Amino acid sequence: MSMMDNLAAGFGLVANFQAILSLLIGVVIGTIGGAVPGISVTMSVALALPFTFAMAPINGILLLLGVYKGGVFGGSIPAILIKTPGTPASSATVLDGYPMAEKGEAGRALGMALWASCTADMISNLSLILFAGFLASFALSFRPPEFFTLILFSLTIISGVSGKSMLRGALSAVLGLMLATVGLDLIYGTNRFTFGNPNLMGGLNFIAVLIGLFAIPEIMAVIWSPGDEHGRARGLGANRVSLADYRRCFKAILRGSTIGVILGSIPGIGAAPSAFLSYSEARRKSPHRENFGKGEIEGVAAAEAGNNGVAGATLIPLLSLGIPGDVITAIIIGAFMIHGLQPGPLMFVTNADLIYGLFIGLILSSVFLFVVGSAAIRVFKYVADIPRSILFPGVLVLCVYGVFAVNNTIFDIGVMFAMGAVGFLMLRNDIPAAPFLIAYILGPLLEDNFRQAMLMSGGSPWILFSTPITWIFWALTLFSIVAIIRAAMTSNRQEQGSMGF
Amino acid sequence: MQNLHRQLLIGLVAVAMGAFLALVAIPNWVSAPDKVPHIVLSPLFWPYTIAGLLVLSGVGLVLSGRYSDEIFNADETRIPGAMKRILIFAAIAIAYVRLIPLMGMVWASILAFGATVSLLRPGHPRLAIICAVLFPLILYVFFAHIAGVAVPQGKFVRLP
Structure with missing residues (x-):
C-alpha cells in the first residue's frame, strides 16, 4: 500500500465518534490527573489502562495517548499555582511559573505554558511522523543479533539515567529481567519458577506488575506521610498571555521542542531532564537572563516546551523498534499487547492503518490539549481541593478493579500488592522502578532474540558481533556506560566541592 | 555512616539474592530437558546469567557503597507512626x-x-x-x- 492509501485507511479508523471521544476523554483525564498533586502521569496512564480493554485497539490506545499528553501539560498547573509540580517534568516550570503567580500573573504564566505545550507537542508529533517510518524501514532488516544488541543498549541507557545511581538502576533492571523468567520456557516449554501454580505458567500479569510498581507505592507513600494540606492556590490575575509574549518566546519554544524531541527519542531519558536542559539553554541565550528565576515568562515557555517536546518523540522507538523509551510508553506497549499487537518495524507493514490512525489522532490531540487546557486552567481550584485522604483510597479500589478486569482472577490482585511492597521498598531505597518495568517487558524479547541468535549460529556467541549494526550497538552501549560513569564521577566531585571537601 | 550502610546493605541483599537464585532457586525450581544441544540454549542458561548479573551489581554496590556519602530520600525525615x-x-x-x-x-x-x-x-x-x-x-x-x-x-x- 502507498502512503496515501495508509493515510486514508488510518483516517477511516480515526474519523468516527468513538475514536475522537476516546481521545478527548483521555486528554481530560490526563489533564486532571497531571493537575492533582500526587497523581503522576504514569499513574494516570496505568489506571486508565484497564478501562481500555473493552475498547477497539485504536480507541484504547488513543485514550491512553490522550492521558499521556494531557498529563504532561496538567502537571504545570499546580506547579504554577501552588508551587507543587504535578509531575516531575514540571519541576522546571515552578522556577519561573510560581514567581509569576506571586506577582499576580498566574493566568499569563498558565497561558504561556499551554501555548508552549501545544506548540512543542505538535512539533514532537510531526517529528514522530517524519522519523518513525524511516527508522522502522531501516529496522526491518534487523535479525535476532541486531535486536539483541539494540535491546541491551536500551536497557543499559535506561538503567543508567533513570535514577541517581547507575548501579541501583542496573540492579533494578536485573530484578526486572529475573521476574520476566517466571513462566514456561520460550523454546522447551519447561517450568521456570512456577512452583506448580498454573497462574504462573504464562508469567506474571504485566498490568498487575505495572500497577503494583507504580500506583501502590504512591498510596503507601501517602500512608507513610499522611495529610491533606498543600499550598494555597494563587488567583489567575488580570493579565493574560498575548501574541507578543508568544512571539518573544517563540525561539525558546522551538529550541525546547527540539531538545525534547532529541532527548525523548533516546530511551530512558524522559521529560524532566529535557525540561531542565531547555530551561537552562533559554536562560543562557536570553537577553533577559537576569530575570530567570524571578518570574520570566520565557522560562515558563522553555520548561514547558522541553517537557512536552518529549511526548511524541518517546513514541519513535516504541512504534518503529518496539522499544519503550520510558515507563509511560512501556504502559502503552501493554495496551498494544492486550489487543494482540506487537509494536515494531513489522507493524508498519502489517498494521499500517493503525499506525497512521495513531499519527492522525496525535495531531488531533494537540488541538484537544489546547481546548481542554484552557478550561482546566479555570477549574483547577476544584481539582486541587480533592483531599488526598479520599483520593488515594479511591485509587486503591480502582487499582483492584482494574487489575481484576484483565484476567478475571483474584491471584493478579495478590501479585499487584506483592509488587506494591517491592515498589515501596525500591522507592524508600532510591532504586528507580522504571528500569525494573522496562526490563520486565523487554526481558522475554532479549532472551528470545539471544536464543534465536544462538540457534542461528549453532551456539557461537560471535554472531552477536557479526554485522556493522551490532558493532554500532555494542559501541553505543560501551559509550553510554563510560559517559554515565564519568557524569556520576563529575557530579560526585562537584557535590564534594560544594560541601567544602 | 547511615548512608554508607544503606548502599552497602542494598549490595549485600543483591549478592545474597543472586547466591540464593544460583544455589537454591534455579536448581530446584527451573526444569530443563536432559539433552540440550548447546548449553546457551538450555532453559537454565538465562536464569544463571541473571543470577550472575545480580551478584555482579551487588558487588558493585558494596564496593561503591564503601566510598559513597550519598544522602538517601528515606534518611532525610523520620515520621512518627x-x-x-x-x-x-x-x-x-x-x-x-x-x-x-x-x-x-x-x-x-x-x-x-x-x-x-x-x-x-x-x-x-x-x-x-x-x-x-x-x-x-x-x-x-x-x-x-x-x-x-x-x-x-x-x-x-x-x-x-
Missing part, C-alpha cells in the same frame, strides 16, 4: 484479597476504602463515608455492565 501505618495497610491489603471471594468485590472494596481512609486521618469524614460507598458501586456498574467483567459477587449479598 509511619511503619505502624504501613503494617496496618499491609494487613488491609491481605484482608481485602481474602474478603473478595467471600463478600464480593463491592463490599470488600467499601471496607478497604473505609479502612484506608481511617489510616489517612480525613478532614472530611462524612464525605469519606459517602465516597467509600459510592465509588466501588460506580466502578461495579462500569466494569460489570459496560465492560462486561464478571465482578465477584460474594456469598451473602448479590448486586444486580
Whole structure:
C-alpha cells in the first residue's frame, strides 16, 4: 500500500465518534490527573489502562495517548499555582511559573505554558511522523543479533539515567529481567519458577506488575506521610498571555521542542531532564537572563516546551523498534499487547492503518490539549481541593478493579500488592522502578532474540558481533556506560566541592 | 555512616539474592530437558546469567557503597507512626484479597476504602463515608455492565 492509501485507511479508523471521544476523554483525564498533586502521569496512564480493554485497539490506545499528553501539560498547573509540580517534568516550570503567580500573573504564566505545550507537542508529533517510518524501514532488516544488541543498549541507557545511581538502576533492571523468567520456557516449554501454580505458567500479569510498581507505592507513600494540606492556590490575575509574549518566546519554544524531541527519542531519558536542559539553554541565550528565576515568562515557555517536546518523540522507538523509551510508553506497549499487537518495524507493514490512525489522532490531540487546557486552567481550584485522604483510597479500589478486569482472577490482585511492597521498598531505597518495568517487558524479547541468535549460529556467541549494526550497538552501549560513569564521577566531585571537601 | 550502610546493605541483599537464585532457586525450581544441544540454549542458561548479573551489581554496590556519602530520600525525615501505618495497610491489603471471594468485590472494596481512609486521618469524614460507598458501586456498574467483567459477587449479598 502507498502512503496515501495508509493515510486514508488510518483516517477511516480515526474519523468516527468513538475514536475522537476516546481521545478527548483521555486528554481530560490526563489533564486532571497531571493537575492533582500526587497523581503522576504514569499513574494516570496505568489506571486508565484497564478501562481500555473493552475498547477497539485504536480507541484504547488513543485514550491512553490522550492521558499521556494531557498529563504532561496538567502537571504545570499546580506547579504554577501552588508551587507543587504535578509531575516531575514540571519541576522546571515552578522556577519561573510560581514567581509569576506571586506577582499576580498566574493566568499569563498558565497561558504561556499551554501555548508552549501545544506548540512543542505538535512539533514532537510531526517529528514522530517524519522519523518513525524511516527508522522502522531501516529496522526491518534487523535479525535476532541486531535486536539483541539494540535491546541491551536500551536497557543499559535506561538503567543508567533513570535514577541517581547507575548501579541501583542496573540492579533494578536485573530484578526486572529475573521476574520476566517466571513462566514456561520460550523454546522447551519447561517450568521456570512456577512452583506448580498454573497462574504462573504464562508469567506474571504485566498490568498487575505495572500497577503494583507504580500506583501502590504512591498510596503507601501517602500512608507513610499522611495529610491533606498543600499550598494555597494563587488567583489567575488580570493579565493574560498575548501574541507578543508568544512571539518573544517563540525561539525558546522551538529550541525546547527540539531538545525534547532529541532527548525523548533516546530511551530512558524522559521529560524532566529535557525540561531542565531547555530551561537552562533559554536562560543562557536570553537577553533577559537576569530575570530567570524571578518570574520570566520565557522560562515558563522553555520548561514547558522541553517537557512536552518529549511526548511524541518517546513514541519513535516504541512504534518503529518496539522499544519503550520510558515507563509511560512501556504502559502503552501493554495496551498494544492486550489487543494482540506487537509494536515494531513489522507493524508498519502489517498494521499500517493503525499506525497512521495513531499519527492522525496525535495531531488531533494537540488541538484537544489546547481546548481542554484552557478550561482546566479555570477549574483547577476544584481539582486541587480533592483531599488526598479520599483520593488515594479511591485509587486503591480502582487499582483492584482494574487489575481484576484483565484476567478475571483474584491471584493478579495478590501479585499487584506483592509488587506494591517491592515498589515501596525500591522507592524508600532510591532504586528507580522504571528500569525494573522496562526490563520486565523487554526481558522475554532479549532472551528470545539471544536464543534465536544462538540457534542461528549453532551456539557461537560471535554472531552477536557479526554485522556493522551490532558493532554500532555494542559501541553505543560501551559509550553510554563510560559517559554515565564519568557524569556520576563529575557530579560526585562537584557535590564534594560544594560541601567544602 | 547511615548512608554508607544503606548502599552497602542494598549490595549485600543483591549478592545474597543472586547466591540464593544460583544455589537454591534455579536448581530446584527451573526444569530443563536432559539433552540440550548447546548449553546457551538450555532453559537454565538465562536464569544463571541473571543470577550472575545480580551478584555482579551487588558487588558493585558494596564496593561503591564503601566510598559513597550519598544522602538517601528515606534518611532525610523520620515520621512518627509511619511503619505502624504501613503494617496496618499491609494487613488491609491481605484482608481485602481474602474478603473478595467471600463478600464480593463491592463490599470488600467499601471496607478497604473505609479502612484506608481511617489510616489517612480525613478532614472530611462524612464525605469519606459517602465516597467509600459510592465509588466501588460506580466502578461495579462500569466494569460489570459496560465492560462486561464478571465482578465477584460474594456469598451473602448479590448486586444486580
